[in-house]
Amino acid sequence: MRTDLPVETGEYALGSGDTPGYGRMAPTAVDLSHGVILYLEDVTVEFDGFRALNRLSLDIGVGELRCIIGPNGAGKTTMMDVITGKTRPGAGRVYFGQNYDLTGMSEASIAHAGIGRKFQRPTVFEHHTVFENLELALKTDKSVWPTLFARLTGSERERIEKTVELLRLQPQMHQLAGLLSHGQKQWLEIGMLLMQEPRLLLLDEPVAGMTDAETERTAELFLALKGQHSLMVVEHDMDFVGAIAGDGKVTVLCEGSVLAEGSMQAVQNDPKVIEVYLGR
Numbered sequence: 001m002r003t004d005l006p007v008e009t010g011e012y013a014l015g016s017g018d019t020p021g022y023g024r025m026a027p028t029a030v031d032l033s034h035g036v037i038l039y040l041e042d043v044t045v046e047f048d049g050f051r052a053l054n055r056l057s058l059d060i061g062v063g064e065l066r067c068i069i070g071p072n073g074a075g076k077t078t079m080m081d082v083i084t085g086k087t088r089p090g091a092g093r094v095y096f097g098q099n100y101d102l103t104g105m106s107e108a109s110i111a112h113a114g115i116g117r118k119f120q121r122p123t124v125f126e127h128h129t130v131f132e133n134l135e136l137a138l139k140t141d142k143s144v145w146p147t148l149f150a151r152l153t154g155s156e157r158e159r160i161e162k163t164v165e166l167l168r169l170q171p172q173m174h175q176l177a178g179l180l181s182h183g184q185k186q187w188l189e190i191g192m193l194l195m196q197e198p199r200l201l202l203l204d205e206p207v208a209g210m211t212d213a214e215t216e217r218t219a220e221l222f223l224a225l226k227g228q229h230s231l232m233v234v235e236h237d238m239d240f241v242g243a244i245a246g247d248g249k250v251t252v253l254c255e256g257s258v259l260a261e262g263s264m265q266a267v268q269n270d271p272k273v274i275e276v277y278l279g280r
């Protein structure tokens with residue numbers, strides 16, 4: 001990690017902030033020159049003296065698809081909460097690229113800087129169509145109530161249509177989102193995140209509750225996103241992790257720190273990993 005660069009710890013760099021009446025300025029570009037999109041350094045979170053994260057350090061490369069696994073209570077959700085600004089660590093740093101220190105930023109600023117988070121349960125606008133949901137996501141400026149009245153430009157329409165295609169929801173494009181299956185709603189919500197053009201996507205148990213066919217389709221979607229976006233996927237479904245990990249790295253968290261990291265095969269054969277999964 002380079003430390004000689006100025007690091008953003010406030011809302012944004014020059015001319016920044018959500019100045020009322022002036023609209024929002026774009027955040028400073030994330031400096032990805034060292035190929036690292038996210039770097040956690042010795043992050044500790046305590047809840048009433050209990051260490052949910054214990055000097056956790058890990059880094060994720062630009063365009064990487066990183067799977068995070070670990071037993072219940074390992075600290076996976078707490079880690080995502082720290083990255084997105086929901087929880088402040090007691091110690092440690094979280095860098096987004098080379099130039100943002102997320103530990104000093106608000107949740108809204110972190111989202112605006114380019115980190116999108118998908119929670120486990122789908123949250124789409126059920127009474128709007130698939131197309132309208134994506135349109136609302138495209139227009140969502142977190143300081144302004146989203147509106148369907150502003151006209152779409154040709155290129156915005158094209159982006160929505162391309163996203164619908166990527167999600168394989170063309171047949172449902174003008175159906176109400178409330179009528180979609182659970183898996184389709186999850187894909188739509190991922191599409192809504194994509195409309196905001198995030199650099200890093202955090203996905204919490206994305207295939208929980210999906211059918212086998214939906215899970216398979218989700219794996220294809222994530223593999224298509226890899227490279228264009230950086231993804232951090234927390235998942236308990238090992239078949240799914242195996243399908244998306246490929247020859248990439250899998251990180252095993254346990255008791256708030258990294259227990260093992262390496263290929264899926266290497267971590268599955270690691271005696272320490274076998275013990276935490278089977279020794280309980």
Ligand SMILES: Nc1ncnc2c1ncn2[C@@H]1O[C@H](COP(=O)(O)OP(=O)(O)OP(=O)(O)O)[C@@H](O)[C@H]1O
Pocket residue numbers: 047048050051052070071072073074075076077078079
């Ligand atoms: N707000 C909180 N107050 C007290 N303890 C908490 C709080 N949030 C999390 N914890 C504890 O911190 C530990 C880590 O929790 P966390 O939810 O991050 O684990 P996890 O790896 O996401 O687990 P799971 O796989 O079950 O979702 C757990 O022991 C949990 O009980």
